[in-house]
Amino acid sequence: MAVTSAGTKPVSTALFTDKYELTMLEAALADGSGARPCVFELFARKLPAGRRYGVVAGTGRLLDALPAFRFGDAELAVAAEFLEPSTVEWLRNFRFSGNIDGYREGDFYFPGSPILSVHGTFAECVLLETLALSIFNHDSAIASAAARMVSVADGRTLIEMGSRRAHEEAAVSAARAAYLAGFDSTSNLEAARRYGVPAAGTAAHAFTLLHTTAHGRNEASAFHSQISSLGVGTTLLVDTYDITQGVATAIEVAGPELGGVRIDSGDLGVLARQVRRQLDDLGARRTKIVMSGDLDEYAIAGLRAEPVDAYGVGTSVVTGSGAPTAGMVYKLVEVDGIPVEKRSTAKESRGGAKRATRYARRTGTVVEEVIYPEHLEVPTGEGQTATALTVPLVRGGEPVPGLPTLEESREYLKKSMVSLPWEGLTISAGDPAIPTRFVTAATGR
Amino acid sequence: MAVTSAGTKPVSTALFTDKYELTMLEAALADGSGARPCVFELFARKLPAGRRYGVVAGTGRLLDALPAFRFGDAELAVAAEFLEPSTVEWLRNFRFSGNIDGYREGDFYFPGSPILSVHGTFAECVLLETLALSIFNHDSAIASAAARMVSVADGRTLIEMGSRRAHEEAAVSAARAAYLAGFDSTSNLEAARRYGVPAAGTAAHAFTLLHTTAHGRNEASAFHSQISSLGVGTTLLVDTYDITQGVATAIEVAGPELGGVRIDSGDLGVLARQVRRQLDDLGARRTKIVMSGDLDEYAIAGLRAEPVDAYGVGTSVVTGSGAPTAGMVYKLVEVDGIPVEKRSTAKESRGGAKRATRYARRTGTVVEEVIYPEHLEVPTGEGQTATALTVPLVRGGEPVPGLPTLEESREYLKKSMVSLPWEGLTISAGDPAIPTRFVTAATGR
Structure with missing residues (x-):
């Protein structure tokens, strides 16, 4: 069989779906309720423990996946194993034709924020549940963690290099989400191709070890080879053997114009100071220090006072970073204009279609997020600026023209970060950065 | 653009790769070292904190991905952006033609177990690093967690229903890994199609809420609809409103032959007893109780004494379950027959190609895993049975014929579980179930 290139053809996304979506569909088509107009909302009941904010990510990927949510012969064959022929025929003709509103990709979210509002018949909306949740739960988990790292890195370069620790397809989406959140580049080539994320990378320990001969180690030979191939602007990995010797050899081979050295193990803070001093003494004052090796936002914060130029985070x-899924849910909140909600011992949801507004002081610092019933007029805050958080994403099944690109969403988040109260940007555990208030239809405020 | 069916065409897996694999390749091809015969090993330095064993998963997926690890025009276009034309031409003709040995899929692993040994030229082996790690780190993390749940579920049914909390493609692989580890079924339809994992699922709260009318809630109408579509053997979700009322309505509508009821929230232990009593009182003695709602291995263990028939785990x-990646690494251990290893302040690896044997008492209980240099003869343990853990997987780039199917690997693990010492099967934190001993070439033992 010929191997084709990934990503050149849209493949069906219809089976990234739980079986019960289809059995519910069948029962709802049979009893007529499948045609009832509904609103489903996608939201997180809470943030991961101690987190101050979440970052919405996945919107762009969902909009890419939506046109491919179609049932071809192969998908229908799977459905036909447990569904009636009439349901299978319905699926053959299915395309989502409803409306979707939601938060901008790259915006913050807090507990209860209606990140996505899906309007359509029950039949067409219920089918999207698993796919929408998979995309938002994964991408938002990554972007939310990444944003904390960006915030503590305080302008220093961040390279995402974690592909090897994640599922191969999740790695591509993770690279996208980290870039959205402000990372500078990724090691992942598929993310570079698919989303245009800048790709970075130099060499691994294996490359240095490869230059071992019967006469023993030969770090200098590995460095020579890398430089003759990639130029002196490259970053040499100096911790395969002795780091001090590695740095000395690196400058000996490359000269003081060497682009950078990378250290992947050891006490990174101590090493950063030592290596900086050594590089400076060797005249390599512009050679950058790249640190990697099990870094997270806390380790990055710990290195804040050290002479590190870039972090490689895997x-x-x-x-x-401890919250591999965003815990978002997709709930039916309105049927035929009637608000509905689960009422049981736990796990409440709030009925009725909603939209959200965030209020900020004149200084730009946000103070509160308010969730309104969709039909209520939203007050402009007195002495405050009000930003509508709910924007149109899909109309009649088609993405709204002019939605932001990945770069634009990245820029949007970057600008938004400064609007959070300063204590909301700390990485120490605490409450959400701003409170969320729910306005009920009854009170109007 | 026409939408084609996923999985019907092999798409290239070549860009699930870190950029530095390709820049190392270019430098190694240029200096001649790319042709040196090498051995890379894939292993975990340690298990996640407190874990007693890991389960190898991903082997089958790697062997599926290997033939598609080819560079077509689209992949070469990406490579051409930063590589010399001669390297691009080399990639155009590339196919892996080396040998791979490794542990059986579904076998246990412990710290240092050489799960995969990849033999070939540096150039061809280094390219596989990211893809192999992505697959094994993800799939083994899931299978290792799932096996603990299977072990404490003690024969009760386990349904994997976590697709919505994971990346949409990772969800498919997760369903496969959980099934390998002994789960009975998955909610994920793509996993059913791609890997033949049995699919399960009934209804969500949305289906009950959908049947709300202007006159109010109508749980009975939702139950009627589900039963007329799926039959009385179905499982009804009874916790949308009041659980006791929900159970009463379910039996009223379905009769005592109802297949099952599902409870997704609340104090599951208490509810299980209450609902069992209520069902029995209503004559529904064979109606099963399915529990879901943030279950993990500890919650499942806590429900051991309760009348629960099946667990839905998401x-x-x-x-x-706290360890979303297996932390495996892919290290160059031998070049031209010379053992090589990184020596720095931390992160050691052991040089030289290795193979592994596990020793068991005559009773079948395993006692020790021993890692030998590849060329040493492995002693048959005195009074013990020795099982070679390293088996051929790929020869000359082609999968060895007759490798186990997913079902066979699942069966293999199921049988192996009873070979662990009993304390190694507990879910409480502790040391690895058996010790691993490294035999060095120098001592021979």
Whole structure:
């Protein structure tokens, strides 16, 4: 079989779906309720423990996946194993034709924020549940963790290099989400191709070890080879053997114009100072120091006073730094204009379609997020600026023209970061950066 | 653009790769070292904190991905942006033609176990690093967590329903890994299609809420609809409103032959007893109780004494229950027959190609895993049975014929579980279930 290139053809996304979406569909089509107009909302009941904010990510990927949410023969064959022929025929003709509103990609979210509002018949909306949640739960978990790292890195370069610690497809989406959140580049080539994320990378320990001969180690030979291939602007990995010797050899081979050295193990703070001093003494004052090796936002914060120029972050960013999923849910909130909600011992949801507004002081610092019933008029805050958080994303099944690009969403988040109260930007555990208030239809405020 | 079916065409897996693999390749091809015969090993330095064993998963997926690790025009276009034309031409003709040995999929692993040994030229082996690690780190993390749940579920049914909490493609692989580890079924339809994992699922709260009318809630109408569509063997979700009322309505509508009821929230232990009593009182003695709602291995263990028939597990299994990645690494251990290893302040690796044997008492209980230099003869343990853990997987780039199917690997693990010492099967934190001993070439033992 010929191997084709990934990403050149849209493949069906319809089976990234839980079986029960389709059995519910069948029962709802049979009893007529499948045609009822509904609103589903996607939101997180809470933030991961101690987190101050979440970052919405996945919107762009959902909009890419939506046109491919179609059932071809192969998907229908799976459905036909447990569905009636009439349901299978319905699926053959299915395309989502409803409306979707939601938060901008790259915006903050807090507990209860209606990140996505999906309007359509029950039948068409219920089918999107698993796919929408998969995308938002993954991408938002990564972006939320990444934003904390960006915030503590305080302008220093951040390279996402965690592909190897994540599922190969999740790694591509993780690279996108980290970039959205402000990372500078990724190691992942598929993310570079698919999303235009700048790719970075130099060499691994294996490359130095490869230059071992019967006469023993030969770090200098590995460095020579890398420089003759990539130029003196490259970054040499100096901790395969002895770091001090590695740095000395690096400058000996490359000269003081060497682009950078990378250190991937050891006590990074101590090493950063030592290596900076050594580089300066060797005249390599502009050679950058890149640190990697199990860094997370706390380790990055710990290195804040050290002479580190760039951080390579792997495991922690692609696994959401302790929160690998955003815990978002997709709930039916309105049927035929009637607000509905689950009422049981736990796990409440709030009925009725909603939209959200965030209020800020004149200084730009946000103070409160308010969730309104969709039909209520939203007050402009007195002495405050009000930003509508709910914007149109899909109309009649088609993405609204002119939605922001990944770069634009990245820029949007970058600007928004300064609007959070300063204590909301700390990485220490605490409450959400701003309170969320729910306005009920009854009170109007 | 026409939408084609996922999985019907092999798409290239070549760009699931870190950029530095390709820049190392270019430098190594240029200086001649790319042709040196090498051995890379894939292993975990340690298990996640407190874990007693890991489960190898991903082997089958790697072997599926290997033939598609080819550079077509689209992949070469990406490579051409930063590589010399001669390297691009080399990639155009590339196919992996080396040998791979490794542990059986579904076998246990412990710290240092050489799960995969990749033999070939540096150039061809280094390219596989990211893809191999992505697959094994993800799949083994899921299987290792899932096996703990299977072990404490003690024969009760386990349904994997976590797709919505994981990246949409990772969810498919997670369903496969959980099934390998002994889960009975998955909610994920793509996993059913791609890997033949049995699919399960009934209804969500949305389906009950959908049947709300202007006159108010109508749980009975939702139950009627589900039963007329799926039959009385279905499982009804009874916790949308009041659980006791929900159970009463369910049996009223379905009769005592109802297949099952599902409870997704609340104090599951207390509810299980109450609902069992209520069902029995209503004559529904064979109606099963399915519990879901943030279950992990500890919650499942806590429900051991309760009358629960099946567990639906979501978030915890697809995120590895606290360990979302297995932390495996891919290290160059031998060049031209010379053992090589990194020596720095931390992160040691052991040089030289290795193979592994596990020793068991005559009773079948394993006692020790021993890692030998590849060329040494492995002693048959005195009074013990020795099982070679390293088996051929790929020869000359082609998968060895007759490798186990997913079902066979699942069966293999199931049988192996009873070989662990009993304390190694507990879910409480502790040391690895058995010690691993490294035999050096120098001592021979």
